[in-house]
Each structure stands twice: as C-alpha cells, then as structure tokens.
Amino acid sequence: MEQPVQTETWKARSLEELIRILHGLFSEEKVSVEEVQELMESYESNPEEWMQYAQFDQYRYTRNLVDSGNGKFNLMILCWGEGHGSSIHDHTDSHCFMKILQGNLKETLFEWPEKKGNGEMTKKSERVLRENQCAYINDSIGLHRVENISHTESAVSLHLYSPPFDSCNTFDQRTGHKHKVKMTFYSQFGERTPC
C-alpha cells in the first residue's frame, strides 16, 4: 500500500474491519493519533459483533481482551454495570483511546498531583461521552476517572492501548497519593480467564 501524503480518513464498517485496519496502521513506523481516533469513531457499534466479549461482573467493571495487536496494541472491551466506576489512574506512558459502544460514560480529567502533594487533587474538566464517541488520553494530558453514572443502564466501551501495559498507578483524590496496581483481564478473546 502506497504511503499516503496526508492521513487517510478511514471508515470501519464492522468490528472485524476495524481490527484489520488497526493492524495496518500500527504496522507502520509512525501512527497518527488523529487517524486512529477518527477510525475508532467511524465504526458504528453493532452489539452482535461484540456481544461475545461483553462479559459483565456484578461487583465491578470488567476488562475483556479482544485483540493483542501483534504486540503493538491491546484492544479490549470494558463492561460497566450501573454505578460502576474506575479509580483515578494514569496510562503508563501509553496512548489510550476509549470509544463508547453502548450507554454513556462520564470522564473526569485531573491534573497530576504535586510531587509531595498532600491536598485534594485538582479536577480539570468532566464530560459525558455518548454512544460511538471516541476519547483520547495520554499521561501528558493528565489523569482521569471513568464511570457509568447511570442507575438504570449498563455501559460498554472499546479501548485501545498502545503500547500495551499491564500495570498503572491509581490515585487517591483526597491526597494525591499514588499506588501501583496490576491490571488483569476478566476474559480474553471471549474466554473467561479467572486470575
């Protein structure tokens, strides 16, 4: 495939096609964040295509690996029951794309705490992401908390992380103290993987 002069505008017509185009993009030396975000946003969520990966847990949100991107990225589906939310976390120097497949998710951005910080963390902004919207974050932008604030609807999101990572820091909002945590998968490629 000839290297385009400017970034392409892709349209993924199915989840399978999305994954295929992603593999193509990430096989290149340089990857454009805008290109990936546009591509993710172009895919119109079709539950039939991702239902097998959407495994919910009663008590907390789940991470379900969909594709391991030839080691260049991890593509996973997160399932959020009513009221489920994450702690404030960073992204271990990786790119993070988050697309809503079903329902809505609230994203709250935070500033990095001061080195010897011992005060309440500063909220930068918050927004509610709608179905098919795709958000992007990396450590230079800041930290975030993601939550399903609905008490009536569950939510499903599609995440791409590049390079892949399996640990990150969580932050206490009241003090800014951080704590390293290991992240695990609830299921991989559709199979439940108890840890």
Next chain:
Amino acid sequence: LGRSLRVLNLSGNRFGEVPPVLLALRGLRSLSLGGNRLHGIPPDIQELRSLEFLYLGGNFITSIPPELANLPSLSYLVLCDNKIQSIPPQLAQLHSLRSLSLHNNLLTYLPREILNLVHLEELSLRGNPLVVRFVRDLTYNPPSLQELAGRTIKTRNVPYAPSDLPENLVRYLSLASNCPNPKCGGVYFDSCVRQIKFVDFCGKYRIPLMHYLCSPECSSPCSSASQSSTSQSESDSEDEASVAARRMQKVLLG
C-alpha cells in the same frame, strides 16, 4: 409470584417509597430501585430474607435503618448518589457483604465496626466530605441522673426483674452499649464521647472511623496514653491499621 420471583428491577421510575407489596416477595434475590425518588429505606426490608443484591443508588435517601443488617445473604449493596450522613454500626453484621458502594453521599466518617466486614472486596467512598484531620468532639454533655443510675445498675450487676420497674425503664436498660475501652468495662446510654481515629490502608487511603467512648477519661482500644496530641492518636492507629490493611487490601476504589 410471592415465592418464585428472584429478580426485580424497578430502576428509573418515580417511586417515593419502597412499595410495601415488594416486601412480601420472600424469594427475591435481587432488587433494584436505582434512580427513583426514595427518601428512606423501610425497616421491614429485613423481610426479604433471600436478598443478595440491593441497588438503591441515585435516590434521596438520608439514613439507613439498622434492620438492613438483618439480611443474611446480602453481598452487594449500592447506596451511592444519595444524601446519607451516617452508616449505622450494625451494618458490620452483614457478613456476606462483598461490595459496598457509598460514593457521592454526605458521610464525614465511618463507624469503626466497618473493619469487621472481612469479606468486603470493593468499597467506594469518593465524593463524601470525609474528615481528613483528627477531630475531637470537644462538647461532652454530662450524663443525666437516669443515665448514671442505669450505668450503675449495669456495671454493678444490680439484679432486677421486669416486674420491678416500669416498662420504659426495662427497655431503657436493655439499650446499654459497652464502652470499647477494654480497661473500662463500662456502659453508656445516650451520653458518650465521639472520637475520630484514622485507619491507614496500606499507606494509600486514610479512613476516619468513629469510636464511641463512655467518658472523656476513657481511651479507645488501641491507644495508650493521652489523646490530646494529634500525632499520638495517629500512631495509636497503627495496630488497628495493620490488621485492617491485611483484611482490606484490595478494597478501596477511591
């Protein structure tokens, strides 16, 4: 239907109270009334003996009845996004509780009994005005004569029978609480000292826990000497902290 219905989801409606008819569904395992207009939880919720999952997030609930603790199978309790100001210590009797969601309420502290929930794996507390500094309740209302008499009866084991006393006093005597200070062995009724101590979970989150003591001279179980200095009381929490930390390592979700 009364005995066969297992799951009922009435979320996103306009219920101002838990419909009393629901309390007859003895076989109910999962009940959601999230996103309604509830202002309270009826004590008769304890009738739902089979309940494992109770979702009450997104209402206007201001307090929790201690009777909620009488649900032996409850493992998932969601009370987030309400107006709750305090948690009754009896909730620590919910031995099966695995997940407790309390975020976005009006809590300033938790009862120290919360440490007894050994199976708790998820606890959310964000969005509560939890106190971050040591707080000592400086006002202490001296006990009434009735209370002093009641304390004496209890601590000296003065024998009495229901026929000896008016019914209201018999009931009053049954409400005595034990002072947690092991060196005290005393009891109190209404007059007590509230004291907040902090328990530090793995150096990552400090939870303010409320102790009730029978008098200002008493000290809480782990503390040694005076309670006047802040640093003393913070280090006093270390024994408690290490026990709590072992039990609730994965718990806090900020």
